[in-house]
Amino acid sequence: MDAIDKVILSELIRDGRVSFRDLAERVRLSPTATAERVRKLQESGIISGFRAEVDMAALGRPLKAFIDVRLRPGPDHAELEAALLTLPAVLSGAHVTGRWDYTLTVACRDVAELDEVVMALPGSYGVVETNTRLLLRELAGSGAEALTRLLG
Amino acid sequence: MDAIDKVILSELIRDGRVSFRDLAERVRLSPTATAERVRKLQESGIISGFRAEVDMAALGRPLKAFIDVRLRPGPDHAELEAALLTLPAVLSGAHVTGRWDYTLTVACRDVAELDEVVMALPGSYGVVETNTRLLLRELAGSGAEALTRLLG
DNA sequence: GTTGAAAGAGCCATTAG
DNA sequence: CTAATGGCTCTTTCAAC
Numbered sequence: 165m166d167a168i169d170k171v172i173l174s175e176l177i178r179d180g181r182v183s184f185r186d187l188a189e190r191v192r193l194s195p196t197a198t199a200e201r202v203r204k205l206q207e208s209g210i211i212s213g214f215r216a217e218v219d220m221a222a223l224g225r226p227l228k229a230f231i232d233v234r235l236r237p238g239p240d241h242a243e244l245e246a247a248l249l250t251l252p253a254v255l256s257g258a259h260v261t262g263r264w265d266y267t268l269t270v271a272c273r274d275v276a277e278l279d280e281v282v283m284a285l286p287g288s289y290g291v292v293e294t295n296t297r298l299l300l301r302e303l304a305g306s307g308a309e310a311l312t313r314l315l316g
Numbered sequence: 317m318d319a320i321d322k323v324i325l326s327e328l329i330r331d332g333r334v335s336f337r338d339l340a341e342r343v344r345l346s347p348t349a350t351a352e353r354v355r356k357l358q359e360s361g362i363i364s365g366f367r368a369e370v371d372m373a374a375l376g377r378p379l380k381a382f383i384d385v386r387l388r389p390g391p392d393h394a395e396l397e398a399a400l401l402t403l404p405a406v407l408s409g410a411h412v413t414g415r416w417d418y419t420l421t422v423a424c425r426d427v428a429e430l431d432e433v434v435m436a437l438p439g440s441y442g443v444v445e446t447n448t449r450l451l452l453r454e455l456a457g458s459g460a461e462a463l464t465r466l467l468g
Numbered sequence: 469g470t471t472g473a474a475a476g477a478g479c480c481a482t483t484a485g
Numbered sequence: 486c487t488a489a490t491g492g493c494t495c496t497t498t499c500a501a502c
Contacts, residue, residue, distance in 0.1 A: 165375075173368065173370065176367070176368035177367050177368050177370065178367075179365070179366060179367075180332045180333065180365070180366035180367045180368050181332065181333060181366040208374060209371050209374040210370065210371060210374045210375055211368045211369065211370060211371075212369045212370070212371045212374075213331070213332070213368075213369045213460070214331060214332035214333040214366065214367070214368055214369065215328070215329050215330075215331075215332045215366070215367060215369050215460055216325065216328035216329050216332050216363045216365075216366055217363065217364045217365045217366065217367050218325065218329065218362060218363060218364070218463055219361050219362060219363075219364045222360060222361040222362045222364075223317075223362055223466075225466070228410075230412065230419065245455050245456075246456075246457075248455065249455055249456075249457045249458070249462065250465075252465075252466065253466070254462060255458070255459075255462050255463070255466075256454065256455065256458030256459055256462060257454070257455035257458055258380075258451045258452075258453065258454045258455060258458070259451070259452040259453040259454075259455070260382065260449040260450065260451055260452060261449050261450040261452060262447070262449040264449075266455075267382065267449070271466070295414070297412040297413050297414040297416075297419070298412065298413040299410045299411070299412055300410075300411045300412060300413060301410065301411040302408065302409070302410045302411075303397055303400065303401055303408065303409035303410060303411070303418075304397075304398075304401075305398075305401040306401070306407070306408030306409055306410070307407070307408055308365070308367055310401065310406060310407050310408060311370055311407070313402075313404075314375075314377070314404065314405070314407075314423070
């Protein structure tokens, strides 16, 4: 990935629907060559897709939290993992090192829904312990801006 | 947001560069009406942008971790927050409730770089304590798929 | 990588419901 | 207010170099 690809990538992180023509002008290449570079960035897996970014608060889910969970010992974590992601408010989850087995990220309509999710975890999902941390504020420059910085 | 908008949104989460023509065919509306609905979803803030999704591993940063940090007491957290996000590997950060003040998400080239970041935190950034948790695996269905599920 | 032409997509004014 | 249509312009794509 050369310097031109880095510019292309940061422009596509900033505006994923920019036209190849505008992108080409930005990097001083022909639209054809620019489109070909984007295609190769996708083929190589560096760009895994183009997505609309959704504001959960605007969608009526303003309450974000991390829920750390510890599962009961046993080799049956595969089904438990699948079940965790079927919970209505769960955005993502990761298996992590340390005291907790997983950290889920949830976006809830209100504290009542968060309570529901946390209360639903023990038992049917094999969860033996949880720890909930509310996201009070996401730091400015998280996400797209941070990615652009990592390219530089 | 009606049922048609939900389909539009989930299609744009799946493919943020889909043409209004194809999108219109999917929801059985004219391209004009479809484009107008997308414009309104952006105006209302539900769609906050369109972005290329970058695979950090393909970019040479396969090692993800959460770094929980506790800052020294004091009212000067604003500059400390800004400083945290200037660290090279930091993707995002959030102010959270509980034992830790912030949780950062980082993507590193290798353990050596992760060590650098963790070692750099105490002192110049006002960090008095950290806890690092490696992301061993992100659960299948995290991200775009989860968002689509939340709409249903 | 570039060019140029054909096919495809977006945009806007107009009209209808 | 929301949607469809037609015509014009801009963009993407593909062959040839």
